[in-house]
Amino acid sequence: MLKSILLGTLAGAFFSSTFLLNEVMSVAGGHWLWSASLRYLFMIIFLSAILFSQGGLRQIKDVLKLFASNWIFWLLSGSIGFGAFYALLCFSADFTPGWIIATTWQFTVVASLFIFILFGRSLPKRVWLFALLIFIGACLVNLSHMGEVNLHTIMLGALPVMIATFCYPLGNQLVWEAKIGGHRHLPKIDSPLLDNTFNKVMLLSLGSVPLWIVLICILHPPLPSPTQVLNSSLVAFFSGVLATTIFLAARSKAKDSTELAGVDASQATEVGFALVGGMIFLDSPLPDLAAIIGLLLIVTGIIMLVWCQKKHKPCESAC
Numbered sequence: 001m002l003k004s005i006l007l008g009t010l011a012g013a014f015f016s017s018t019f020l021l022n023e024v025m026s027v028a029g030g031h032w033l034w035s036a037s038l039r040y041l042f043m044i045i046f047l048s049a050i051l052f053s054q055g056g057l058r059q060i061k062d063v064l065k066l067f068a069s070n071w072i073f074w075l076l077s078g079s080i081g082f083g084a085f086y087a088l089l090c091f092s093a094d095f096t097p098g099w100i101i102a103t104t105w106q107f108t109v110v111a112s113l114f115i116f117i118l119f120g121r122s123l124p125k126r127v128w129l130f131a132l133l134i135f136i137g138a139c140l141v142n143l144s145h146m147g148e149v150n151l152h153t154i155m156l157g158a159l160p161v162m163i164a165t166f167c168y169p170l171g172n173q174l175v176w177e178a179k180i181g182g183h184r185h186l187p188k189i190d191s192p193l194l195d196n197t198f199n200k201v202m203l204l205s206l207g208s209v210p211l212w213i214v215l216i217c218i219l220h221p222p223l224p225s226p227t228q229v230l231n232s233s234l235v236a237f238f239s240g241v242l243a244t245t246i247f248l249a250a251r252s253k254a255k256d257s258t259e260l261a262g263v264d265a266s267q268a269t270e271v272g273f274a275l276v277g278g279m280i281f282l283d284s285p286l287p288d289l290a291a292i293i294g295l296l297l298i299v300t301g302i303i304m305l306v307w308c309q310k311k312h313k314p315c316e317s318a319c
Contacts, residue, residue, distance in 0.1 A: 007250035008266030014243035016273035019098035019105075021231045022090055023282060030228035031221035032090040037212035038224065038232035040082065040205050043240045047202040050241070054198070063199050067206055070187050073178060078207015081171010086208075087215065088164035096142075096157025097284050102274035103141045104158055106298050108165035109305055110134050115169045119177055133301035138162075140294030144287060175200060197248055201240070265303045271295060 025035045051059045067074050092101055110131040113123055142158045174186065181188030193199045224232075250263045278284030287295065 004250045004253045004263050005266050007246055007253070008263040009269045011243045011247035011250060012267050012269035013273045014238045014246065015267065016102060016270040016277060017238040017243075018089070018235050019093075019102040019270075019274045020277045020281065021235045022093040022101075023098035023278065025228050025231050026093040027282065028225070028227060030224055030231075031219075032094055033087070033212075033215055033219055033221045034224035034228055035093070035232055035235075036087045036090040037216065038229060039086065039236045039240070040208055040212065042233045042236035043205045044202065044209075046236060046241050047198055047205065050198050051202060054196070059199075062193060063202055066189070066191055066193055066199075067203055070178075070189055073174075073187050073189070074203050074207035075210055076207070077171045077174040077178075078204040078209075079211040080167050081169075081174065082204045083208035083211035085164045085167040085171065087211075088160035088167065092157045092160040092164075094156075095153050096161075097278055097282075099271065099275035099278045099284060099287075100141055100157065101161055102271045103295060103298060104138050104161040105165060106268060106271065106302060107134060107138050107162060108168055109302055111165040112169040112173075115166065115173050118170075119173060119183065127305055130301045130305035133297045134305070137294040137297030137301065140290045140297070141287075144291035144294065171204060175204070197244070201244070268299050268302045271298070 022032075022035055026032065048060060051063060055062075089101065089105070096104075113127060113131060116123060138158075142154055175194070177183045178186045178189045179191075179194050181190060247263075247267070250266075275284070275287065279286070
């Protein structure tokens with residue numbers, strides 16, 4: 001179990017690079033839309049190499065055929081789960097330090113509960129107590145930033161992240177529902193290709209492309225600098241490839257629900273990594289007492305909530 005949690009923590013370290021590098025690009029004056037869209041351009045490139053190493057050109061062709069056969073569904077799920085989610089995170093980086101975004105992002109655990117209910121899944125009542133702890137913690141962390149900026153700026157930083165916490169699990173749940181054919185308004189995509197996580201990430205990444213094109217045409221952002229392009233590629237590699245691979249490996253080593261809960265809860269460590277990284281590389285200030293209390297509430301809530309989810313079979317199947 002210790003090895004699995006250590007791997008999960010390592011994945012959390014790589015995931016935290018998203019928040020740090022987005023803040024770096026924002027401070028340097030890079031437009032948030034390039035930070036978001038370039039990540040998925042590089043994700044598609046890296047994933048193509050991974051799929052080719054797994055099954056050659058045939059696997060890539062099979063994934064593209066699956067995309068073409070249900071392109072409306074993949075555009076919908078990709079635009080929500082990858083496009084809107086990451087566009088909102090990058091937008092918020094213009095107003096809020098990366099560690100605060102990373103902390104607020106932990107609310108996705110709570111948002112997932114609402115998504116499960118939306119699709120008819122049941123939840124034990126006690127999970128809402130842990131969800132409340134996470135919500136209060138996220139509010140405390142964001143309010144601790146009040147002394148540096150005004151409420152309007154905090155809302156521009158926090159609200160997009162809160163919306164993003166719903167977009168990400170919604171996009172992923174749409175794929176899960178389509179795979180099992182459990183929803184009358186969604187196509188049934190019973191393909192063994194969806195058993196491969198990298199195939200699913202590629203399909204969702206491709207589905208987000210039209211959204212990026214539309215946003216670029218509407219906003220006309222200035223061209224990205226070479227440094228922003230490089231940093232976007234690093235986000236795609238560290239977070240999209242390395243972190244995802246390590247996290248899945250950690251989950252595969254888990255022998256029971258308790259170990260799975262430990263691995264999932266270890267992702268809260270990305271908050272700590274983002275905080276320390278911000279202080280080292282971006283001269284971010286130390287968190288005050290309210291922020292520390294908020295962090296503790298979030299970590300406690302996540303650990304208890306994930307443990308509770310793993311013990312409750314209907315919710316576990318939905319995950």
